[in-house]
Amino acid sequence: GMPVEQNPPALSLYEGADSGLRCNFSTTMKSVQWFQQNHRGRLITLFYLAQGTKENGRLKSTFNSKERYSTLHIKDAQLEDSGTYFCAAEANTGNYKYVFGAGTRLKVIA
Amino acid sequence: EAAVTQSPRNKVAVTGGKVTLSCNQTNNHNNMYWYRQDTGHGLRLIHYSYGAGSTEKGDIPDGYKASRPSQENFSLILELATPSQTSVYFCASGEDNYAEQFFGPGTRLTVL
Numbered sequence: 001g002m003p004v005e006q007n008p009p010a011l012s013l014y015e016g017a018d019s020g021l022r023c024n025f026s027t028t029m030k031s032v033q034w035f036q037q038n039h040r041g042r043l044i045t046l047f048y049l050a051q052g053t054k055e056n057g058r059l060k061s062t063f064n065s066k067e068r069y070s071t072l073h074i075k076d077a078q079l080e081d082s083g084t085y086f087c088a089a090e091a092n093t094g095n096y097k098y099v100f101g102a103g104t105r106l107k108v109i110a
Numbered sequence: 111e112a113a114v115t116q117s118p119r120n121k122v123a124v125t126g127g128k129v130t131l132s133c134n135q136t137n138n139h140n141n142m143y144w145y146r147q148d149t150g151h152g153l154r155l156i157h158y159s160y161g162a163g164s165t166e167k168g169d170i171p172d173g174y175k176a177s178r179p180s181q182e183n184f185s186l187i188l189e190l191a192t193p194s195q196t197s198v199y200f201c202a203s204g205e206d207n208y209a210e211q212f213f214g215p216g217t218r219l220t221v222l
């Protein structure tokens with residue numbers, strides 16, 4: 001299967017709602033990054049994690065290398081959160097290569 | 111000040127023509143990367159580099175060459191462009207031992 005499986009592929013949320021995105025990995029990964037791609041196509045880095053949990057405002061991300069997954073939680077969704085969210089994972093090969101998930105298209109509805 | 115820039119931002123090429131996409135970074139990072147993004151595939155790694163003079167094949171290198179003449183510059187070369195190479199191309203840079211990557215704004219390439 002795909003080394004990085006991202007779910008769900010698409011998601012609609014009402015403003016103010018909470019939700020989570022998830023990436024499952026087929027093998028042990030060394031680190032993970034989460035990006036938001038905005039309506040202009042620009043990739044915005046949200047988090048880089050080698051382990052554990054990080055929070056930034058309404059966003060929170062967790063990376064569990066042993067259990068082979070990472071999550072991105074969005075709290076109190078706002079219209080500007082709309083976009084496509086990608087996770088990218090670095091394999092434990094030490095060559096600094098990332099593999100991307102296929103993305104989650106998020107639409108926040110007023 | 112943008113740390114990773116790409117040129118051109120948009121390009122229309124003809125089948126069989128040569129296309130060069132350029133990337134410049136001011137992060138002083140050793141590692142640089144070229145990806146393409148197509149609907150339903152996320153980003154896929156084409157070539158990458160560990161420093162000036164180095165190029166490595168990524169996951170989908172066929173039909174592409176890369177050149178890293180300096181720490182700051184990394185080019186992606188399509189010697190004989192084909193319509194299947196129509197895509198959005200992203201360049202990124204990253205440090206050793208801390209693999210967070212920083213992306214450029216992307217180049218939209220259309221091959222007719």
